[in-house]
Amino acid sequence: MRVAHGKRGDVIAKKATTIAIVNQKGGTAKTTTCENLSIGLAMEGKKVLLVDVDPQGSLTISMGWQQPDELPTTLSTLMQKVMGDQPIQPGEGILHHTEGVDLIPANIELAGMEVALVNSMNREKMLKQVLDNAKHDYDYILLDCTPSLGMLTVNALAAADTTLIPMQAQYLSAKGLEQLLQTIGKVRRQINPKLKIEGILLTMTDSRTTYGKQIDNLIRQGYGRKIHVFEQTIPRSVRAAEISTTGGSIYQHDPKGKVAEAYKSLTKEVLANAEKQRKLSSERAR
Numbered sequence: 001m002r003v004a005h006g007k008r009g010d011v012i013a014k015k016a017t018t019i020a021i022v023n024q025k026g027g028t029a030k031t032t033t034c035e036n037l038s039i040g041l042a043m044e045g046k047k048v049l050l051v052d053v054d055p056q057g058s059l060t061i062s063m064g065w066q067q068p069d070e071l072p073t074t075l076s077t078l079m080q081k082v083m084g085d086q087p088i089q090p091g092e093g094i095l096h097h098t099e100g101v102d103l104i105p106a107n108i109e110l111a112g113m114e115v116a117l118v119n120s121m122n123r124e125k126m127l128k129q130v131l132d133n134a135k136h137d138y139d140y141i142l143l144d145c146t147p148s149l150g151m152l153t154v155n156a157l158a159a160a161d162t163t164l165i166p167m168q169a170q171y172l173s174a175k176g177l178e179q180l181l182q183t184i185g186k187v188r189r190q191i192n193p194k195l196k197i198e199g200i201l202l203t204m205t206d207s208r209t210t211y212g213k214q215i216d217n218l219i220r221q222g223y224g225r226k227i228h229v230f231e232q233t234i235p236r237s238v239r240a241a242e243i244s245t246t247g248g249s250i251y252q253h254d255p256k257g258k259v260a261e262a263y264k265s266l267t268k269e270v271l272a273n274a275e276k277q278r279k280l281s282s283e284r285a286r
Helices: 030-043 058-062 075-083 109-118 123-132 151-159 171-190 210-223 238-245 258-285
Strands: 003-005 011-013 017-021 048-053 102-104 140-145 162-168 196-205
Touching: 017 030, 017 151, 030 048, 030 058, 030 140, 030 162, 030 196, 030 258, 048 058, 048 075, 048 123, 048 151, 075 109, 075 123, 109 123, 109 151, 123 151, 140 151, 151 171, 162 171, 196 210, 196 258
Parallel strands: 017 140, 017 162, 048 102, 048 140, 162 196
Antiparallel strands: 003 011
């Protein structure tokens, strides 16, 4: 465990920043963002754990584990242990990816877990308990949420410090955003008062068209006063879509392309935001 020393020489355990990447609408480049942001952070020297919180196992497959149903230990296994008051061993169920990040995978068993959680005591905190041990071993934990607002997403929001909302630059996406913001507000009021919104990330953008520019402006004007909208947007790209089943990131397949550049820039924005938050926290602590 890595430690830091506080004002009076108290030893404070180093804790990861947990980011839930969430949108109840599918097709917003949520999994792609989770993967490429995590590897971008690893390239900047950060230790990163990815958690697949989607029974479809999209992140697990995208990272190169093509048969998630054959994996012996997944997130579902670890959550079952927590529900049964069984200890989780250090590093249990964690897979290591060649590009320097770790992954807790998911498969279809997680769908059964969503049902089991409904009747469980402390049901919103099961994922948080799974991650409690890992928080001291990583700088960042990224949660790839399921595209719904069910019990698994509530668990992810309860475990997170902050949420990042990838959003397709379209008129209809903005409607779903309201519903998501209500859920985040509810979790903040009832379960996790410290939950912040990291920002809205516009994905699949096309700045060459007037429509694309209009949408960009509309979202920035409509939400920018209340919520941070990342300066960096993620452009639409055929190349990026092609690599989603190859087991490697955009940095491996098209390192000089516009999408890789966009994710590098997003990574720097996320790190700068974290630095700003750290400074604010230390000033408040004085």
